[in-house]
Amino acid sequence: MKITRQTLQRSLLLLVGGVGLQSQASASGNNLLIYSIAAVALLLLFFIIISVADNFMVLDLGDKKIDKSKVNMGLYPRMSELFGKRRPEYLEGENYHKLTRGYDIPLEGAPAATIDVQTKATRFAIMPPDFDGLMPIPKVTVEEGDAVKAGDVVFYDKKKDRIKFVAPVSGEVLEVKRGLKRSIDSIIILADKEQVSREYELPSPHAERSELVDFLLESGVWPSIRQRPFNTVADPELTPRDIFVTTFSTAPLAYDSKLSIAGREEEFQLGINILNRLTDGLVYLGLDGREDGPTAYGRVANAQKHYFEGPHPAGNVGIQAHHIHPIGNAQDTCWTMDVNGVLTLGTLFLKGKYDTSRVIALTGAEMADPRHVRTYAGANIGELYAGTNFENVRAISGDVLTGHKVGFDGFLGFFDTQVTVIEEGNEPEIFGWLLPIKPRASISRTIPTFGKLAPTTNSHGERRAFVVNNDYERVMPMDVYLTQLMKTIMISDFEAMEGLGIYELVEEDVALAEFACVSKQPLQYILRDGLRLMQQQG
């Protein structure tokens, strides 16, 4: 039996409590200590006897070849057996992680679990800033007015010219939009009614890894693979240790990933098979442990399946990797992928066409009918919301924690699976800090929340120096001291940053801590700064 810190704390408390009670009965000076020492000794004796017996049982288990991690045959009950609801039956014997830390922000506007097929967008964009680790001005290979098919190359990075970025849909290039300092912001395409894909010559199913990599780079699905640490586009020169795929999202008002795979199980399986060929290690699949029964993802083969149960951020791939096998630098470099990436990859190999179609959620308290729609990567947000009038709202591509404020002229980010519309909070509130009259989300018990609420973008306070009340630890299901990590980033202490686990984190993992921070510190921004520093150090 492992003596965890928690059991130690508990037994110490019990002990002191016991001694305190006893000492009240007989208050006579120094006999008290002798009694209490005797009591401690007695307790210790019992503890040792039970522990020895427990160890014998565990030894016996080894002989009988029973897997210890799956059934508890020891004398001590596990914490999870004493408290908390039992996990559903279908999860018995599976890899199961129950995360207790985190917070589900109770927001109004969760999407209905059906797909609305009426809503269509006509303009789509691919945006270089969505992909980390590129030069700001990539080489654009199309011009305004060109006709492209889905999968045709539209730009590539000048330094990493093997990785091709392709058009998400077929149609006519409307505009190559430039941003600050002539960087490329987006390449906008007016989609055809009938989508056509570029023709591919698929490699043999048993091709060499290098041949496979070349095909993926050329075909345009490569940018869906991201590399950790740093969350950049995967480096084709490198073989990752493992590949992590998360199949669900716990973000506020997240989309329902079961809708994505419905009818495309075969594509998903094929995608996972291909991923197995790209690594010498394992392909890990993070599954939603909150489901009542097995889902389509549970039937996927050729992957190590790990179920995660808990509040946000349990669905983040970085959090899952932390519990499965932490990601690090150099040999511990891993790749990650999301559901849509795997589906695009699988479709390419199954049907020989480039297909970025995906289910996304239109969410937010400001929407009359939050719902799912099927569209392609980079859809125009205003068109998805056509017919509705909003006033004083913010349209976010992504969720409220990690998304980007793009407005209704903007486009859906390449990796985003939802659009959120919330009210702007640009109204002063009298004694807002003292009497929170308007409902607001908070992890603090001094601000009660009843049911779901409609959030605003008000910052609820001003920025202050770090005040360490361990709120970060409450919402981060990781063995990471976030405050200290942030401070070491600010002073560029590379060794400490590495030791404290900066390689395991990307912005989305610390977003909830940023939400909860009483000092309103921009943690995601600071972390990106640190990651950039580490990257430059090479």
Next chain:
Amino acid sequence: MKALHDFVKKFEPAKENKIAHTTYDAFYTFLFQPDSVTVDGTHIKDGMDLKRLMVQVVLALQLLYVFGTWNIGHQHFIALGLHSGLLEGFLLKVVYGLIQVLPIFIVTHVVGLGIEFLYAAKNGHSVEEGFLVSGALIPLIMPPDIPLLWLAVAIAFAVVLGKEAFGGTGMNIWNVALLARVFIFFAYPTTISGDEVWVSGIEKIGTEYYAASYNFAHHAFDAVSGIFGYTQFGLGGQAVVDGWTGATPLGIAAKEGWSGVEAVYTESQIFWGTIPGSIGESSVPLIVVGMIFLIVTRIASYRVIFGGLIGFMVAALMMNAIAPAELTAETPGIFKFMAIHPLRQMAMGSFLFAITFMATDPVSSADTPMGKWIYGFLIAFIGLIIRVMNPAYPEGWMLSILLMNTFAPLIDHYVYEANMKRRAKRTHAMAKQRDEIITKRGEMEVFDEDSEYKAVGNAGGY
């Protein structure tokens, strides 16, 4: 509300006028939560901010303020042999208490906030909330007759050297309220460290009462009440009643042990706090109410508090063991002090107040959850040793908390080191686990004889 906001906005001074603008900004953000919206990063933010965090502590202190105010008057009149019943002359006692407390409270805030405002204007940032708590704590840990000039000097010292020199709220190393107290303790050693300053309006320095700086308040009150022909306080001291000592329980305990304390105060008096002492430190139940409030709302770290309670019990039990079994008249006072039962030891003095409100200051305490247990434990352990062993002044929390404030970064440092080692070890263990699984990789149908497949063992390179 919009109209009120526009009205207030009309008075906004120009940005160039720094002091006026910071002052305006401080009052504006006090009155309104500003209309600022999130820019980068998360689009919604938690409703909790530093102002609200700090004000919860102030809320938890309110009961102590009410009780402390009454208790000043109560102790004063008991010393004079008047109104000895608890509720007898209730209003009189409260008014007397207010005459003492209000000047302390006002001086604390005028000096402390004044300095904060000046520094905020000078450094061009908004006024921070740290002093909200410090300003509420400082009056509670002062003797009721503290000369106001001393108080002002102590607060100026604490705020300037203790906080602003380090960059303001969130950056300070030591607890600001305790720095003010420790300044008084060391700067005025003989007068303040005895047992005899804890009852208002009784003690004199030479021919002048300690409370001389409150004379204006007394005069003002007397003038008003004189108009209506009511009782007047005069300048306080008359002859005290026979047998009245004015010593705090701890002062007695240090010399004569529990039997000495029992001769003067009953156990319930000590528990409920109707004894002389600093303004807010004495009442156990009211402090426990505050403690529970802070723990339940998670404003204060329960780790520090429970760590402290454990440390206190351990240290007190050890002392009980050291003390001789039989206490005689010849036994030195220190052994008598040691022999006191831990729970009685806890009820006397200001341990509970210190561990609840002082030690849990999130800025100066240890940062890590594990560090907080250690930090709380050591504060109590060392503090009790100082209380009992220190011959001059039978109390130790202020010194032990400041000491542990100093060492909190060291505690954290070792917690971080342990974390780094633990993480590395865990990754290593998981790499081994992975190797075991990876040997089964060849069984997947993805790979057949033609596939480029090799069973890789330690690709992780651990």
